[in-house]
Amino acid sequence: MIAEFVPLLIASVFAIIIAVFALLMLISKKIHPTKKDQRKTFACGEEIEEKNLNIPAESLYNNMIKTLRLDVIRRWHSGNLASYIITIMLGMVLMIIYFIYVW
Amino acid sequence: MLAYIASMLLLIIGAYTLVMKDNLIKKIMGLSVFSSGIHIFLISLGYRAGGIPPLLTNLNFNQISAIMVDPLPQALVLTSIVINLSITAFAMAIIVDVYREFGTLNIKKLKSLRG
Amino acid sequence: MGDKIEMFSFYAILILLASAFATAVIGIKREGVAPYIAIASTFTALVLTLLTLRDVIANRIVTMQIGGWLAPYGITVVMDPLSIVITSIVATIGFFAALVSFRFVEERKVEYYTLFSLIMVGILGVLHAGDMFNLFVFIEILSIASYSLVAYHRDKISIEASIKYLIMSSFATGLILLSIAFIYGLTGTLNMADIALKLGTESGLLPIIFGLLLTGFGFKAALVPFHAWKPDAVMGAPAPIGAIFVLASLAGVYAIFRMFFTVFFITNISVYYLIIGLSVATMIVGAILALQQTDILRLLAYASISQVGYIFLAFGIGALHGFGYTAAIFHLINVAIFDSLLFFCAAVLIHGAGSSDMHKISQSVRFSPILGYSFMIGMLAAVGVPLLNGFASKWIIYITTLYVQPLLTIIALLVSVLTLAYGVKAFYIMFLTNSSKKRMRIPITMLVPILILVAACVFLGIYPQLGVQISEFVVKNLANIFYIGKVFGI
Incomplete structure (x- = not known):
C-alpha cells in the first residue's frame, strides 16, 4: 500500500530540498548583493576579456x-x-x- | 513461369539503374521499371489458365466465377500504378527545381548534405 | 457480440481528408483561413480519438467493416489497445503541431496546411488499417505528403533532401508491395486476421517475406541500415514537421509490432536476436553521430533515431523476459512526448533566429528562461534523469536487460551518457553562450503546447504507475486470438 505513494514521496522530498535551497539563495542575494568582479583575467603577460573566456562549444x-x-x-x-x-x-x-x- | 522470370529481370534492371546511373531522370526511370517488375509479378498471381476477364454482365456471376481470372490483384496493381504515377510527376517537378538550383542533374554534384 | 459500436476515430481520418481538400479549395480566394481549418480539424480528430479510447477500454477491441461487407472480403478497420494508445498520442501531438505552425509558417500557408492535413491522414490511416493493402496505401499517402513538405522551403538543402528522400523511400515502399504480393500468393487474402489464420509457420517463403517487410517498415521507422534519409529530410522540412516525422517513425514502429504480434505470430527466438542487434546499432550510431552535428534539426533527428533504438531493444528483450513489451510501449509513449517537446522548442528557436545552425541561433536572439527550462527538461527526459518520464521507462529497460544479458545494460547506460553529452552540447551552445542583446517574446500559441508537454513529462515522471498501467493494458491484449475473433465477428 505504501508502494503506491513512494514516487510521490520522493518527488516531494526533492521539491522541498529544491525549495529550501532556492529560498536560501534568494535570501543571501538580498542580504549581500553580488557585484561583478572588476579585475581582468591575467594570462601570462596579457589580459583576456570576459567574452573570450568561454569553453569552445563546437x-x-x-x-x-x-x-x-x-x-x-x-x-x-x-x-x-x-x-x-x-x-x-x-x-x-x-x-x-x-x-x-x-x- | 515466364512471368516470374520477366518480373525478376525487370526488378534487377530497375534496381541496377536506380543505383548505378548518375543522371536523376535515369534514376526515376529505373524506379518506374522496378515498379513494373512488381506489378507484373502481382498480376501474374491471379492468372488462371484459360481464364476470361472478370467482367460481370447481367449478373452472370455463377457462370463465370469458376473460369474468370482473379480481380483482386488487378485492383491492387491499378492503385499502385496511380501511386507511382503521382510520385513520378512529383519527382519531375522536384528535378526542375534541382536544375534551377544546382545547374546540373548529376547526382554526384549534389553533395551539400553530408554527415 | 453485443450491439454495434460506432468507431469514431475513423471519422477523424475522413474529417482530416475533407479539411485537406477544403484548405486547398478555400485557399485560392482567402489565404488566412487555412490555419484555422487545420487547427479545427486536428482538434476534432483528437476529440473523436478520445471517444474511441473510452470505447476500447470498455470493450477491448473495436472493429468496423466498411460498407457492411463482412470480414475477409471487405475492408476492416480495427482499433485494439496498441493502436488506440498510439493514435491518442499522435492526435494530441498533431494538434499541438498545428498550433505551433500557426505562427511559424508565414508564407504559402495553403500549401503547408493542405500537406499537413494529408500527413495526419496518412499517419492515422496506418494506425487504423485492418488489412495489408490499406496499410500500404496509407504509408504511400504519408510518404508523398512528406516528400512535398521536405521540399517546402525551396532552397538548396530542401530540394536536395527531398529528391534523395523520394528515391530511397519509393524503393523501400516498393519492397513492401513485393512482400504483399508474396503474401497474397501464399494465402489468397489480404486481411490481417485472415492471414494470421491461413499462414502456416513452415512455409519456405516466410524468411523472404519477413525480410522485405522489415526493410520497408524499418525504413520508415529509421532503423540502422535504413536511417540515412532521416537527418537530411528533417533538416529540409520546417521545424514543426520534425515532430510529425517522429510520429511517422512511430507509425513505422507500430507496423513492425503489428507484423510481429498479429499477422505473423513469431515465436522463433533468433528473429528477436536480430532485432536486438539492429537496435544496439541504432542506439549507438544515433548517439555518436549526434555528437558531431552543428545544426539543431540534424542533432534532434539523430536523437530521435537513437531513442527509437531503445524501443526496439526493449521489444527484442520482451521475448526473453516478460516485462520487455511493457517497457517498449511505455518508452514509445515517452519518446513521442519528449521528442516532440524538443522539436517544438527548436521551432521557437528557429522562428526567432531565422536559421537552424546552432551558432547562428546563439548569436541572434535572446530567449526567455521558460524556453531554456523546457529545452533542458526535454533533454533530461531523453537522458533518463529521475523525476522525468524517460527515467521510468529506461529503468525498466535496464532491469530487464540485466536479467537477460548485462552487456546490453552497459551499452544502454553508455548511450544514455552520450545522450547527456549531446544534450549538454546543444543546450550550452544555444542558451549559455548566447551573446546577443535582442529579446524576443515567445508567441502564445507556441508556448502553450510546450508547457503542456513539459507538464506531461514531469507528471509521467512523478507518477509512472499511469504509464505502466497503460502499457500493461496494451500488452495484455497483444495475443492475436482476440483480434481474429473480433474481426470475424465471433
Missing part, C-alpha cells in the same frame, strides 16, 4: 571523437545517394540470408 568533443576514431561513421554518410541505396539493399540481403539460415 570543438568540445572533437579530441575525444578523433582519438576514438568515431568520425569514421560520419564519413560513411557521405551524401552519396547510391551508397545509401546499396546500404539498404545490403542490409536487406543480409537479413534475408540470416532468416533463411535460422527459420
Whole structure:
C-alpha cells in the first residue's frame, strides 16, 4: 500500500530540498548583493576579456571523437545517394540470408 | 513461369539503374521499371489458365466465377500504378527545381548534405 | 457480440481528408483561413480519438467493416489497445503541431496546411488499417505528403533532401508491395486476421517475406541500415514537421509490432536476436553521430533515431523476459512526448533566429528562461534523469536487460551518457553562450503546447504507475486470438 505513494514521496522530498535551497539563495542575494568582479583575467603577460573566456562549444568533443576514431561513421554518410541505396539493399540481403539460415 | 522470370529481370534492371546511373531522370526511370517488375509479378498471381476477364454482365456471376481470372490483384496493381504515377510527376517537378538550383542533374554534384 | 459500436476515430481520418481538400479549395480566394481549418480539424480528430479510447477500454477491441461487407472480403478497420494508445498520442501531438505552425509558417500557408492535413491522414490511416493493402496505401499517402513538405522551403538543402528522400523511400515502399504480393500468393487474402489464420509457420517463403517487410517498415521507422534519409529530410522540412516525422517513425514502429504480434505470430527466438542487434546499432550510431552535428534539426533527428533504438531493444528483450513489451510501449509513449517537446522548442528557436545552425541561433536572439527550462527538461527526459518520464521507462529497460544479458545494460547506460553529452552540447551552445542583446517574446500559441508537454513529462515522471498501467493494458491484449475473433465477428 505504501508502494503506491513512494514516487510521490520522493518527488516531494526533492521539491522541498529544491525549495529550501532556492529560498536560501534568494535570501543571501538580498542580504549581500553580488557585484561583478572588476579585475581582468591575467594570462601570462596579457589580459583576456570576459567574452573570450568561454569553453569552445563546437570543438568540445572533437579530441575525444578523433582519438576514438568515431568520425569514421560520419564519413560513411557521405551524401552519396547510391551508397545509401546499396546500404539498404545490403542490409536487406543480409537479413534475408540470416532468416533463411535460422527459420 | 515466364512471368516470374520477366518480373525478376525487370526488378534487377530497375534496381541496377536506380543505383548505378548518375543522371536523376535515369534514376526515376529505373524506379518506374522496378515498379513494373512488381506489378507484373502481382498480376501474374491471379492468372488462371484459360481464364476470361472478370467482367460481370447481367449478373452472370455463377457462370463465370469458376473460369474468370482473379480481380483482386488487378485492383491492387491499378492503385499502385496511380501511386507511382503521382510520385513520378512529383519527382519531375522536384528535378526542375534541382536544375534551377544546382545547374546540373548529376547526382554526384549534389553533395551539400553530408554527415 | 453485443450491439454495434460506432468507431469514431475513423471519422477523424475522413474529417482530416475533407479539411485537406477544403484548405486547398478555400485557399485560392482567402489565404488566412487555412490555419484555422487545420487547427479545427486536428482538434476534432483528437476529440473523436478520445471517444474511441473510452470505447476500447470498455470493450477491448473495436472493429468496423466498411460498407457492411463482412470480414475477409471487405475492408476492416480495427482499433485494439496498441493502436488506440498510439493514435491518442499522435492526435494530441498533431494538434499541438498545428498550433505551433500557426505562427511559424508565414508564407504559402495553403500549401503547408493542405500537406499537413494529408500527413495526419496518412499517419492515422496506418494506425487504423485492418488489412495489408490499406496499410500500404496509407504509408504511400504519408510518404508523398512528406516528400512535398521536405521540399517546402525551396532552397538548396530542401530540394536536395527531398529528391534523395523520394528515391530511397519509393524503393523501400516498393519492397513492401513485393512482400504483399508474396503474401497474397501464399494465402489468397489480404486481411490481417485472415492471414494470421491461413499462414502456416513452415512455409519456405516466410524468411523472404519477413525480410522485405522489415526493410520497408524499418525504413520508415529509421532503423540502422535504413536511417540515412532521416537527418537530411528533417533538416529540409520546417521545424514543426520534425515532430510529425517522429510520429511517422512511430507509425513505422507500430507496423513492425503489428507484423510481429498479429499477422505473423513469431515465436522463433533468433528473429528477436536480430532485432536486438539492429537496435544496439541504432542506439549507438544515433548517439555518436549526434555528437558531431552543428545544426539543431540534424542533432534532434539523430536523437530521435537513437531513442527509437531503445524501443526496439526493449521489444527484442520482451521475448526473453516478460516485462520487455511493457517497457517498449511505455518508452514509445515517452519518446513521442519528449521528442516532440524538443522539436517544438527548436521551432521557437528557429522562428526567432531565422536559421537552424546552432551558432547562428546563439548569436541572434535572446530567449526567455521558460524556453531554456523546457529545452533542458526535454533533454533530461531523453537522458533518463529521475523525476522525468524517460527515467521510468529506461529503468525498466535496464532491469530487464540485466536479467537477460548485462552487456546490453552497459551499452544502454553508455548511450544514455552520450545522450547527456549531446544534450549538454546543444543546450550550452544555444542558451549559455548566447551573446546577443535582442529579446524576443515567445508567441502564445507556441508556448502553450510546450508547457503542456513539459507538464506531461514531469507528471509521467512523478507518477509512472499511469504509464505502466497503460502499457500493461496494451500488452495484455497483444495475443492475436482476440483480434481474429473480433474481426470475424465471433
